[in-house]
Amino acid sequence: MNRVAVTGIGVICAIGRNSKEFGCALRAGRSGIGPIQSADCATLRFRNGAEILGYDHRPYFDDKHADFMDRFAQFAVIAAREAVSDAGVQWTPELREASAIITGSCVGGQATEDIGFYNVYKLGQSRVHPLTIPKTMANAGASHISMEMGITGPSYTISTACSSASHAIGQAYWMVRSGIAPLAITGGSEAPLSYGILKAWEALRVVSPDTCRPFSKDRNGMVLGEGGAMLVLEPLEAARARGARIHAEIVGFGMSSDACHITQPSADGAARAMRAAVCDAHLMPEAFGYINAHGTGTQANDTTETSAIRTVFGTHADRLAVSSTKSMHGHALGAAGAIEAMAAIFALRDGFLPPTANYTEPDPECDLDVVPNVSRPAQIEYALSNSFAFGGLNAVLAFRR
Amino acid sequence: MSDELIQRVRSVIANTQRIPVEKITIDSTFQELGIDSMDGVNILFALENEFNITIPDEAARQIRDVRQMIEGVEKLIGGGTVDAAAVTS
Numbered sequence: 001m002n003r004v005a006v007t008g009i010g011v012i013c014a015i016g017r018n019s020k021e022f023g024c025a026l027r028a029g030r031s032g033i034g035p036i037q038s039a040d041c042a043t044l045r046f047r048n049g050a051e052i053l054g055y056d057h058r059p060y061f062d063d064k065h066a067d068f069m070d071r072f073a074q075f076a077v078i079a080a081r082e083a084v085s086d087a088g089v090q091w092t093p094e095l096r097e098a099s100a101i102i103t104g105s106c107v108g109g110q111a112t113e114d115i116g117f118y119n120v121y122k123l124g125q126s127r128v129h130p131l132t133i134p135k136t137m138a139n140a141g142a143s144h145i146s147m148e149m150g151i152t153g154p155s156y157t158i159s160t161a162c163s164s165a166s167h168a169i170g171q172a173y174w175m176v177r178s179g180i181a182p183l184a185i186t187g188g189s190e191a192p193l194s195y196g197i198l199k200a201w202e203a204l205r206v207v208s209p210d211t212c213r214p215f216s217k218d219r220n221g222m223v224l225g226e227g228g229a230m231l232v233l234e235p236l237e238a239a240r241a242r243g244a245r246i247h248a249e250i251v252g253f254g255m256s257s258d259a260c261h262i263t264q265p266s267a268d269g270a271a272r273a274m275r276a277a278v279c280d281a282h283l284m285p286e287a288f289g290y291i292n293a294h295g296t297g298t299q300a301n302d303t304t305e306t307s308a309i310r311t312v313f314g315t316h317a318d319r320l321a322v323s324s325t326k327s328m329h330g331h332a333l334g335a336a337g338a339i340e341a342m343a344a345i346f347a348l349r350d351g352f353l354p355p356t357a358n359y360t361e362p363d364p365e366c367d368l369d370v371v372p373n374v375s376r377p378a379q380i381e382y383a384l385s386n387s388f389a390f391g392g393l394n395a396v397l398a399f400r401r
Numbered sequence: 402m403s404d405e406l407i408q409r410v411r412s413v414i415a416n417t418q419r420i421p422v423e424k425i426t427i428d429s430t431f432q433e434l435g436i437d438s439m440d441g442v443n444i445l446f447a448l449e450n451e452f453n454i455t456i457p458d459e460a461a462r463q464i465r466d467v468r469q470m471i472e473g474v475e476k477l478i479g480g481g482t483v484d485a486a487a488v489t490s
Contacts, residue, residue, distance in 0.1 A: 045458060205442050205458050221458075263439045300438070 002235035003251075004176045006399075007244040008087025010079040010187075011342050013227025013329045014050035018082055023346045027375050029355040031328045033211050033223050039195045046207045049193050050225030050330025068131060069144060070109030071191035075228030075335070076141025077148060080185050084149065087232040087244060089183065091150075100181035101142045101155035102172040103230075104164030104188030106334030108138030111194035118196070138334075141189050141228070153181060159334065162294070164188050166337030166387035166395035169231060170253035173397070176233045187338035189228030198224070204263075206298050212331070214295035214324035214356050215302050215370040217363035222296040225330020229338035231345075248345040249400040251382070252281025258392025265301050265388055270294075270308035273394035277384060278312070281398040285313045288320060288398075289380035290353055292344040293370075294388045295324020296331055303365040305386065321378065323371040327357035337387040341397055344383040348401040353378045402471060406478075409451060410471045417447045430466040444470070452478055 009019045014032025016022030025032070035041070036049040052075075057066040060078050069077070080101075089095070112135040116128035134140065139157035146155050154175070158167045165188025172186035192198075201207050201224060208221035239246055254276025258269030278285055294305055302324075310317045325343045332339055343354050352375045359372040385397045407427055415422035418440060425434065431441060441464065445456050448470070454477040464470050 203442070203446060205445070205461055209458065261437070261439070264437065 002177050002179060002237065003249060004173050004233050005236040005239040005244070005249055006231050006247045006345060007234050007239045008083035008089070008232030009247055009342055009345065010082025010086060011227065011229040011339060012052060012075055012078045013229070013332060013339055014052055014225055015329050017052070019086070019342065022342065023350065025328060026325060026343055026346055026354040027350070027352055029328070029357050029373055029375055031211070031357045033330055036193055038193050039198055041198065044198055045202050046209050048208070048211060048223055050223055050332070051193055052226060068135065070112045070135040070140060071226070072105060072109055072189045072228070073135070073140040073144050075191060075226070076103055076189035076230070077144050079187060079189065079228040079230040080145045080149070083185060083230040083232045089232065090242070095183060096150050097152050098182050099151045099153045100172060100175050100184040101145050101151055102168045102184060102186045103139070103142040103145070103157045104159070104166070104168035104334045104337060105138045105141060105157060105190055106159060106161050106164050107190065107192050107197060109136035109140055110197055111191055112136050114194045114196040145185060151185070160393045160395070161389035161391055162331065162333055162336055163387040163389035163393050163395040164334035164337065165229070166341070166385065166397055167255065169250070169338060169341055169397055170255065170395055172233055173250045173253050176235060182235070182238070184233040185230055186233060187228065187230035188335040190333045190335040191226045192224055192333055193226055208297060211358045212297040212327050213358045213360060214293065214297045214327050215306070215363060215366040215368070216359045217361040219297045219299065219302060221298055222326070222331045225326070225332040227329065227332045227335050227339055229335060229342045231338070231341065248348050250397060251400045252277045252283070252398030254278070254280055254396045256394045258394070260392050263390050265304040266392060267304045267308040267311065269392055269394050270305055270386070270388050271311040273396045274308065274312045274384060274386065277396035277398045283382060283398070286316045288382045288384055289378065290344065290347050290383040291320060291322045292340045292347070292383065292385040293322050293324045294386040295326055295356065297324070297326065301388070305388070306366045306368055309368060317368060320369065321353045321371050322368045323354055323356040325354050327359070337385065337395065340387070341385045341399070344385045344399050348380055348383055348399055351377055351379050402475060406475060407471055410448065410467070410474055413447045413451050414444055414467065417444045425467060427468050427471065428466070448474055454478060
């Protein structure tokens with residue numbers, strides 16, 4: 001089995017248009033949460049999101065190209081371009097034919113669908129735009145990456161709500177580890193800040209009216225975010241042989257399902273996924289120094305996740321740093337796992353713990369070191385990144401410096 | 402708290418939960434009725450439609466039983482009786 005290196009990283013989200021900006025914001029603890037501008041929120045119970053303010057496709061795509069892509073697919077391609085360029089991949093026909101693309105997305109291009117349905121239902125138009133289907137499909141991100149880069153190997157998209165990108169990265173990791181693919185581009189992208197989608201989230205009563213304060217006693221919900229993040233994975237030996245920069249290594253992947261409830265989290269399911277990742281990495285829980293938490297900022301998630309971490313790590317939980325970077329880049333649903341994997345990689349590579357921003361008050365039910373508000377220098381060897389989806393589908397990734 | 406209001410809230414809960422209305426008394430707790438957080442959100446949605454009201458998230462979070470739910474609706478429709486004008490659904 002191959003050891004698997006992360007040789008390329010790319011990201012675009014509310015706190016950075018590229019990985020350099022993203023890393024700076026993480027270290028500075030700068031939150032990207034603010035009033036949503038791309039949708040009219042006047043009739044919503046919340047106004048704030050983690051939006052890529054002023055995003056315009058033109059620096060990235062010409063108009064004709066962009067016509068064929070929903071915003072979420074554009075984010076996928078933008079992140080993949082940066083990751084591939086960062087990895088310095090030297091393409092050969094054989095490599096293009098065997099490389100894998102595995103992406104995650106929860107809502108896909110539903111923002112495009114939202115417009116089409118508005119036109120027929122509300123405006124009474126007789127037709128929707130013919131690109132509605134190809135722009136809406138959740139695999140459009142993977143497809144556009146493959147077309148642009150001429151990659152013809154196994155490519156697909158995983159949609160497991162908030163765990164989508166972590167499941168995608170885990171699959172890609174196992175494919176490179178087992179030798180099925182010599183290289184994988186993997187991550188997730190999401191662009192859910194469209195009125196109809198926002199209305200649906202409002203109805204669920206889990207969105208904060210102000211900001212995302214994970215693990216803080218006065219937390220009052222999640223904040224939706226958008227963006228994309230992609231990694232390039234290669235066998236460690238091959239990466240070393242070609243002199244590639246190695247950002248981090250993926251050492252384990254664990255999955256579980258709660259088999260419990262369609263929206264409520266389960267500490268047991270979360271704990272089993274973390275254990276599975278630790279076990280897949282052939283490590284003891286004590287090896288880990290940092291967890292990038294799922295940490296949505298809802299009452300239910302944060303206490304449940306705390307309890308799951310205590311179950312898995314026992315007394316070591318008091319020596320672990322656990323932070324939720326959703327406090328900065330929001331909850332980007334199917335991209336969340338990839339953006340957060342990126343945060344864990346930065347923590348390992350650059351020697352700091354990203355903070356939990358917007359933190360105001362300790363909660364006895366979330367009594368972990370959540371790195372409140374200010375990042376801290378720390379040399380960490382191993383880190384986990386947690387993703388726990390609605391529907392009880394959990395995915396946890398383990399990284400090594 | 403009018404009988405009419407009580408009956409309408411009971412019937413919304415019964416329809417949403419798909420349980421007989423007789424099972425629901427003003428003193429039933431959500432726990433007794435097997436109403437979890439997602440069910441609660443569904444019932445609030447149905448009540449908003451039934452009474453043409455908007456129930457704020459903060460108020461919604463506090464509700465644990467049928468009585469609180471009726472009192473909450475009563476407050477939002479303004480007074481002790483159901484205002485026919487407010488009922489458009």
